[in-house]
Amino acid sequence: xxxxxxxxxLDNAAKIYPAARRRSWSSxxxxxxxxxxxxxxxxxxxxxxxxxxxxxxxxxxxxxxxxWYYLEETPCPPPIxxxxxxxxxxxxxxxxxxxxxxxxxxxxxxxxxxxHALTDGAGGMVFLKSLMAEYIFQKYNVLVPNTHGxxxxxxxxxxxxxxxxxxxxxxPVNASRKETTAYRLxxxxxxxxxxNLITGIINVDDALKLAKSYGVSLTAYLTAVMIFCIxxxxxxxxxxxxxxKPVKVLVPVxxxxxxxxxTLRNFALYVFPGINPRLGEFxxxxxxxxxxxxxxxxxxDKNMAAKMASNVNAEKMLIVKILxxxxxxxxxxxxxxxxxxxxxxxxxxxxxxxxxxxxxxPFISRFDFILGEQALCTNGCSALxxxxxxxINFLRTVxxxxxxKEFFCFLRKAGxxxxxxxxxx
Numbered sequence: 001x002x003x004x005x006x007x008x009x010l011d012n013a014a015k016i017y018p019a020a021r022r023r024s025w026s027s028x029x030x031x032x033x034x035x036x037x038x039x040x041x042x043x044x045x046x047x048x049x050x051x052x053x054x055x056x057x058x059x060x061x062x063x064x065x066x067x068w069y070y071l072e073e074t075p076c077p078p079p080i081x082x083x084x085x086x087x088x089x090x091x092x093x094x095x096x097x098x099x100x101x102x103x104x105x106x107x108x109x110x111x112x113x114x115x116h117a118l119t120d121g122a123g124g125m126v127f128l129k130s131l132m133a134e135y136i137f138q139k140y141n142v143l144v145p146n147t148h149g150x151x152x153x154x155x156x157x158x159x160x161x162x163x164x165x166x167x168x169x170x171x172p173v174n175a176s177r178k179e180t181t182a183y184r185l186x187x188x189x190x191x192x193x194x195x196n197l198i199t200g201i202i203n204v205d206d207a208l209k210l211a212k213s214y215g216v217s218l219t220a221y222l223t224a225v226m227i228f229c230i231x232x233x234x235x236x237x238x239x240x241x242x243x244x245k246p247v248k249v250l251v252p253v254x255x256x257x258x259x260x261x262x263t264l265r266n267f268a269l270y271v272f273p274g275i276n277p278r279l280g281e282f283x284x285x286x287x288x289x290x291x292x293x294x295x296x297x298x299x300x301d302k303n304m305a306a307k308m309a310s311n312v313n314a315e316k317m318l319i320v321k322i323l324x325x326x327x328x329x330x331x332x333x334x335x336x337x338x339x340x341x342x343x344x345x346x347x348x349x350x351x352x353x354x355x356x357x358x359x360x361x362p363f364i365s366r367f368d369f370i371l372g373e374q375a376l377c378t379n380g381c382s383a384l385x386x387x388x389x390x391x392i393n394f395l396r397t398v399x400x401x402x403x404x405k406e407f408f409c410f411l412r413k414a415g416x417x418x419x420x421x422x423x424x425x
Contacts, residue, residue, distance in 0.1 A: 007070050
């Protein structure tokens, strides 16, 4: 008899992604591991076959229902793809309906690109670590212990890993979702859709020491640098202060660090630290203090629970439940186009320190995290730390590298040594 495929509802945060997609854009992100020798593609294929059984919420395709999209288990793993001319090439909805993630192999690098409806960066990293642990076992006969985010591929998935944690932890009252429209970075779009990637590699101890000198976290420091650089760009494009718009950065918050959850699905919300340049010119010292206090005032359990409540209660409204999917799609797409990415200039997402079991470390030299092309914003920024190095990735849809130049020049002037890599053609 043919096996009945498992299905599940999209989590609360995931519902916007299928609705907001368009022909030229779908929300993706990439995680990759660079090995110390070239990847054996046949072994990787076998490792993937084993690993996907442990991740029924990720090894899925998107299906259309009468009232909501839903996730359905894929009957077989996707074929291993070769690297395209640039990372994060568009994933069509036809592809997403077959399998909503892809595994890419290039020389000694294994990359996974996820449609954001499946999971967030934290959940995706667990999948990548577990896949690489299985690959190392099959290739080198080295048994990797199930620690540091590596899951046992031979045990059945736990229900707690599949839960929609938004529904479990949302608060009793709604928080306001009102945000002012932010300044938009502009540039000359690449005519063929080419995506430009620039990576800065920094000694993380030096970066942490610099952030500590201001009394802030590394994420807050990088966010402050981003705001300061965008302020300089807006000063050049719009010299009249009265006509300038707020400079704000969207910073994802991993809610697993605040609430008790080990879900592998989406479980993140956002804060929007920033400045209003119409009040006057802000020094970097002022910006870094503002970002520190703004994030401190937002990122705590009760406020995050109230933010969750705003989204969950909207989903639970009877009128929303009974509306057919095509009407929901029109409404959510309109809301995304009106609100969406207009409330920030750029996203900066820091996955933090990537740690591995000691048995894996000799085989993996590097990890990377890349946010995919945004629907409206021209630039995106993502970061992680591995083996003492901070990797900062900028992906942009325009030809001009003005923001990256400002950002890395600021860090160099602050005393950091930076190795810069690019896929510039």
